[in-house]
Amino acid sequence: MKKVLGMFLGLTIILLLAACGGSDSAQGEGDGETITWKLGHLANEEHQWHKTAEKFAELVKEKTDGKLQIEIYPNEQLGSEIEVLNSIEAGTVDMTISGESMQNWAPEAALMAVPYAFKNEEHLKKVIEGEIGKEIESAIKEKVGVTPLYYHLRAPRNLTSKKPIKSPEDLEGFKMRVPNVPLFMDAWEAAGASPQVMAFSEVFTAIQQGVIDGQENPVDLIHSASFYEVQNYVNKTQHVRSWIYVVVGNEQLNSLSEDMQAAVKEAAKEAQEYGMKLYKEETDKYIKMLKDEGMEFVEVDQDAFAEAMKPAVEKSLNEEQLKLYEKILKAAK
Incomplete structure (x- = not known):
């Protein structure tokens, strides 16, 4: 009898310890x-994206009384953009920052970075925050399985060179690097340049050695890559204006109570305002830094570049994307 009682007590203690251990890692709203x-x-x-993510995490913790906490992993610690999106689907990660890469699932997302789709920042914000933006968000939610919470504007992409480039005519014989985006390759070829795909890490040396004459990127990357050491001009082509979303998995968001979902959305709205302020400050800062390093900013005939690239852009889009592209162009009027 004593043996049976001892075994029973031992089993009870084990079960109690297991139960206590499980409650520490429980995920739920108990x-x-x-x-x-x-x-x-x-x-x-x-980077401003990381700083804004930290602000968002702080706001979420505050508005949910600590019931929801966000751990942030920068520098691709959890994998590349595509890998993290796949991990969200698998349920091992919950959030990421993603843009046109989501076209792998939702073709509509390709419109987030199309050459000369947007005339200026006002036009870009009008599209993002209007009906077209809602259409793109809905497609992302349905096809990618993630919900956009807030967005970041990205600084326009500009062409750098050793001599001024003011019109497509100046691109004759101009060898330039483009990222591995077929549309970028086609658009610059249509404009008269000789584009070639090259890893970003190889660009500085390629310019230095005369393998290429220039490249195109936003001002923050132009500065961080020290292109001012091998290029004299930032030609204000502003050929790609784009944005990027901070997204969370649909399942993760829907698993929250209505109150907590409302708190997350409220935090996202405040983070949006914070991120926009940082974007303006950061962009102005990098322009000044590049000028201080001796780079000259050149006004270009953007209409001529847009006209030259348009046939290549239209050819690259499928019927569904083309309709959205035409809506975006009309929204500028």
């Missing part, structure tokens, strides 16, 4: 339990 979301992205700790 009493005292904390939900943790993992956010993986590609930027470094100094």
Whole structure:
């Protein structure tokens, strides 16, 4: 009898310990339990996206009384943009920062970075925050399985060179690097340049050695890559204006109570305003830094570049994308 009683007590203690251990890592909305979301992205700790993500995490914690916490993993610690999107689908990651890469699932997302689709920043914001933006968000939600919470504007892409480039005519014989985006290759070829795909890490040396004459990127990347050491001009082509979303998995968001979902959306709205302020400050800062390093900013005939690239852009889009593209162009009027 004593043996049976001893075994029973021992089993009870084991079960109690197991139960206590499980409650520490529980994910749910029970009493005292904390939900943790993992956010993986590609930027470094100094980047405005990361700083805004930190602000968002702080706001979420505050507005949910600590019931929802967000852990942030910069520098591709959880994988590349595509890998993290796949991980969200698998349920091992919860959030990321993603843009036109989502066209792998939702073709509509390709319109987030099309050459000369947007005339200026006002036009871009009008599209993002209007009916077209809602259409793109709905497609992302349905086809990618993630919900956009807030967005970041990206600084326009500009062409750098050793001599001024003011019109497509100046591109004759101009060898330039483009990222591995077929549309970029086709658009610059149509404009008269000789584009070639090259890893970003190889561009500085290629310019230095005369393999290429220039490249195109936003001002923050032009500065961080020290292109001012091998290029004299930033030609204000502003050929791609784009944005990027901070997204969370649909399942993760829907698993929250209505109150917590409302808190997340409220935090996202405030983070949006914070991120927009940082974007303006950062962009102005990098322009000044490049000028201080001796780079000259050149006004170009953007209409001529847009006209030259348009046939290549239209050819690259499928019927569904083309309709959205035409809506975007009309929204500028």
